[in-house]
Amino acid sequence: MAAAGPARRLTRWTSAYGGRREILAGYGLIAIPLLLFLVLNIGSIVFALVISVFEWQFRGGAQEAIGLENYQRLLSDQTFQKAIYNVATYALWVVPLQMALGLLLAVIVNAKIRGQTFFRAAFYFPAIASSAAITVLFIFIMQPQGLFNGIRASLPIDPLAALGFAPGHNWLGTATTALGSIMALNIWTTSGTMMLFYLASLQTISREVYEAARIDGANTWQTFWRITFPLLRPAHFFVATVSVIGALQLFDQAYIGGGSNGDPNFSLMSIVLYLYNAAFRQFNLDYAAAVGIVLFLIIFVATLIQRQLFGRTPSWQ
Amino acid sequence: MRNRWLAAASATVLVLAACGGGGTATVAPVATGTPGASGASPTEAPPTEAPPTEAPTTEASASPADESPGGESPDVSGPATSSGPVEGFDCGAGSGDLTLSGFSAGGVEEGILRGVLDSFEATCPGYTVSFEVIAGEYGPVMLTRLGSGDAPDLFYVQQGYSQDWIQQGVLQPLDDRISATSFDMSAFYPGYLAPFQQEAQTFGVPKDSSVLGMQTNDEMLADAGVDIPTTVEELQTAAQVLKESGVDTPMCFASEYARAGAFLHAYGGGMLTEDATAELIDSPESREALDWILQMHQDGLAQNPPQMGVDWCGQALGEERVAIAFEGNWVGPAMSTTYPDIAYTVSPIPTGAEEATLSFTAAYAFSPDSPNPDGSWALLSFMTSQEGMQQWTNGGLVLPSRSDVEVQEPTLQLYAPFAEFAHPGEGLLPGWSQIQDAFNGALRNAADGNGTTDDIVNATLPAIQAALGG
Numbered sequence: 070m071a072a073a074g075p076a077r078r079l080t081r082w083t084s085a086y087g088g089r090r091e092i093l094a095g096y097g098l099i100a101i102p103l104l105l106f107l108v109l110n111i112g113s114i115v116f117a118l119v120i121s122v123f124e125w126q127f128r129g130g131a132q133e134a135i136g137l138e139n140y141q142r143l144l145s146d147q148t149f150q151k152a153i154y155n156v157a158t159y160a161l162w163v164v165p166l167q168m169a170l171g172l173l174l175a176v177i178v179n180a181k182i183r184g185q186t187f188f189r190a191a192f193y194f195p196a197i198a199s200s201a202a203i204t205v206l207f208i209f210i211m212q213p214q215g216l217f218n219g220i221r222a223s224l225p226i227d228p229l230a231a232l233g234f235a236p237g238h239n240w241l242g243t244a245t246t247a248l249g250s251i252m253a254l255n256i257w258t259t260s261g262t263m264m265l266f267y268l269a270s271l272q273t274i275s276r277e278v279y280e281a282a283r284i285d286g287a288n289t290w291q292t293f294w295r296i297t298f299p300l301l302r303p304a305h306f307f308v309a310t311v312s313v314i315g316a317l318q319l320f321d322q323a324y325i326g327g328g329s330n331g332d333p334n335f336s337l338m339s340i341v342l343y344l345y346n347a348a349f350r351q352f353n354l355d356y357a358a359a360v361g362i363v364l365f366l367i368i369f370v371a372t373l374i375q376r377q378l379f380g381r382t383p384s385w386q
Numbered sequence: 387m388r389n390r391w392l393a394a395a396s397a398t399v400l401v402l403a404a405c406g407g408g409g410t411a412t413v414a415p416v417a418t419g420t421p422g423a424s425g426a427s428p429t430e431a432p433p434t435e436a437p438p439t440e441a442p443t444t445e446a447s448a449s450p451a452d453e454s455p456g457g458e459s460p461d462v463s464g465p466a467t468s469s470g471p472v473e474g475f476d477c478g479a480g481s482g483d484l485t486l487s488g489f490s491a492g493g494v495e496e497g498i499l500r501g502v503l504d505s506f507e508a509t510c511p512g513y514t515v516s517f518e519v520i521a522g523e524y525g526p527v528m529l530t531r532l533g534s535g536d537a538p539d540l541f542y543v544q545q546g547y548s549q550d551w552i553q554q555g556v557l558q559p560l561d562d563r564i565s566a567t568s569f570d571m572s573a574f575y576p577g578y579l580a581p582f583q584q585e586a587q588t589f590g591v592p593k594d595s596s597v598l599g600m601q602t603n604d605e606m607l608a609d610a611g612v613d614i615p616t617t618v619e620e621l622q623t624a625a626q627v628l629k630e631s632g633v634d635t636p637m638c639f640a641s642e643y644a645r646a647g648a649f650l651h652a653y654g655g656g657m658l659t660e661d662a663t664a665e666l667i668d669s670p671e672s673r674e675a676l677d678w679i680l681q682m683h684q685d686g687l688a689q690n691p692p693q694m695g696v697d698w699c700g701q702a703l704g705e706e707r708v709a710i711a712f713e714g715n716w717v718g719p720a721m722s723t724t725y726p727d728i729a730y731t732v733s734p735i736p737t738g739a740e741e742a743t744l745s746f747t748a749a750y751a752f753s754p755d756s757p758n759p760d761g762s763w764a765l766l767s768f769m770t771s772q773e774g775m776q777q778w779t780n781g782g783l784v785l786p787s788r789s790d791v792e793v794q795e796p797t798l799q800l801y802a803p804f805a806e807f808a809h810p811g812e813g814l815l816p817g818w819s820q821i822q823d824a825f826n827g828a829l830r831n832a833a834d835g836n837g838t839t840d841d842i843v844n845a846t847l848p849a850i851q852a853a854l855g856g
Binding site: 126127128129212213214239242329330332333334335348349350351352 | 523525526529530532533535547550551553554555556692695753754755816817819820823827830831
């Protein structure tokens with residue numbers, strides 16, 4: 070009798086999702102990726118959680134249990150607070166701008182224009198180039214005597230000079246402009262990826278909808294805001310999520326631009342950079358694991374919030 | 387068409403997910419390279435991130451020993467410079483294939499190293515050695531490998547983090563083997579050995595060394611009618627005269643402990659006491675040195691590399707942007723290849739209360755998980771023996787860490803005497819990186835005019851206290 074319940078449920082389940090054989094085949098197909106995911110992703114997170122509550126040596130492993138000490142220290146650490154502040158500022162600027170630019174590029178590239186393939190490739194190119202190489206290039210461009218300031222100097226009117234930036238302004242070497250410079254870099258390099266996501270979604274919108282709109286007399290502007298933009302809602306959710314996660318995981322650009330301390334004056338300190346420092350410059354593995362867990366929670370919560378905001382299934386589907 | 391773009395997008399998603407789910411194109415930290423070493427970081431001079439042995443080295447730097455002027459004692463340059471066997475070396479009873487892991491400083495250095503390894507193989511025929519270069523971030527890569535028990539037979543340990551590695555248990559104590567084989571430790575300069583010792587145990591043996599000196603541009607000093615300064619007061623006067631004679635920035639002064647520390651010691655101060663048990667940064671001597679350094683910046687007599695838009699002071703010296711620089715012996719190879727026409731003179735760091743400079747080194751060490759500990763020790767003791775180190779330093783890139791090894795390369799001979807008054811430039815105790823970071827950040831701010839000596843001391847003290855307490 071006791072076994073009848075689950076057995077009946079299984080029967081109902083098998084009839085709903087096809088035969089037992091099909092279920093086995095399905096699980097068989099995903100077995101290897103699922104196993105890798107469980108071991109490498111979920112397993113690592115659980116292991117990091119364990120490490121974070123012990124005093125942990127690189128070679129010796131667990132030394133003694135220290136409970137939540139690392140978390141208490143972490144949350145009261147000023148540099149970590151600075152890292153959270155930097156990353157939050159970064160995400161607030163980068164995510165909307167990246168999405169807007171990505172959408173704009175996708176719409177442009179989706180239009181029937183000559184050289185469509187060229188533009189697609191050109192806009193996507195920064196995303197596939199090594200971010201380390203692009204960052205190094207960017208550092209050269211933004212030097213006080215670099216290309217960027219050179220172009221400013223050759224312009225008849227320099228709008229940035231009006232904002233109080235000297236002609237030889239050291240963009241990455243000044244605490245107030247370093248993060249902004251890295252934001253600009255990342256908006257440029259990553260918008261190509263966002264374009265790709267939007268483009269894939271744009272092409273799923275049925276032509277009939279646009280035809281109907283045209284028959285109703287909608288102009289291009291109206292078509293975009295009333296048809297295209299709302300129908301891209303699943304893409305907005307996806308792009309926003311990926312973009313926020315990427316922003317919260319800011320590391321390489323900050324590291325290459327500002328060294329391991331996010332110089333100048335911690336202006337480029339990010340959470341992952343902080344984690345890297347804890348593990349490989351301070352050799353505090355358990356503390357670094359605690360940083361990783363906190364970052365995981367931040368990303369997890371941010372994603373849940375986004376899901377609540379735009380993730381619900383659209384009413385028309 | 388639609389399907390193709392969908393497929394491309396989903397492929398990208400998969401790739402991104404595999405890389406850790408970032409929207410940004412993330413690369414593994416290992417692949418990013420050391421900011422300092424690439425010379426690309428606007429805020430850090432190469433030699434802090436890239437310690438002396440990793441500093442720019444190039445073809446011409448490897449002046450073979452036979453190019454050095456005559457007068458060398460033949461018994462030193464004779465057998466040691468060849469790759470032949472060293473007589474009387476105790477190889478022990480072991481045998482096998484050994485792997486030595488390290489960072490690479492270029493083909494020349496690797497060639498010299500190979501020569502010494504060949505010599506070891508000839509001396510101890512039971513062993514063969516291969517050198518494995520760890521590209522990118524040596525420290526993190528090696529530490530994670532050691533932590534997981536995947537240890538090479540022998541590897542480099544840099545002075546800057548040696549104390550931390552000892553604490554993490556990844557280095558094998560060597561004392562038993564030192565006494566069992568009667569390995570002579572007395573020849574090593576104590577200041578070079580100290581970073582690899584903890585609680586009266588030795589965990590690594592310094593493979594070579596580098597020291598700081600003062601480099602002055604001959605022509606610019608002659609034009610201004612200035613003699614080479616030997617004291618801090620003379621240095622300040624010389625810089626003033628140079629500035630009046632039209633040199634905008636007379637001195638290049640990197641805002642970091644690895645350079646400024648030499649002046650702290652010259653004034654009789656420092657970061658920590660000699661035994662590294664208490665702070666010294668808040669002493670009147672250290673404060674006086676910091677006051678003086680900041681005064682040089684305020685008066686426009688000195689600038690740091692980011693302020694000048696150069697990667698490091700060697701570049702400023704080579705491009706004749708400054709007349710005086712304070713760098714280590716690694717400046718030699720860079721000058722002779724990149725700026726061969728610039729005539730410069732090497733002198734000691736000007737004295738304040740005393741003669742002082744900073745030293746930098748790396749050690750050979752092995753892991754408690756070493757697959758062949760007898761082989762590890764045989765190779766370690768050979769590389770750091772008088773003969774092995776003689777052959778290695780004859781390559782002309784670095785100075786020895788033993789006082790009984792003769793320096794043969796002419797430029798290095800100028801730096802060699804500084805070893806007598808050298809203090810360790812980094813890695814004085816576990817947690818050094820935080821102390822150094824705090825000091826460097828505050829010094830950089832102060833050099834930019836945003837801070838005082840008080841700010842530097844107050845920023846550094848908590849880091850020292852944390853390191854001493856932990």
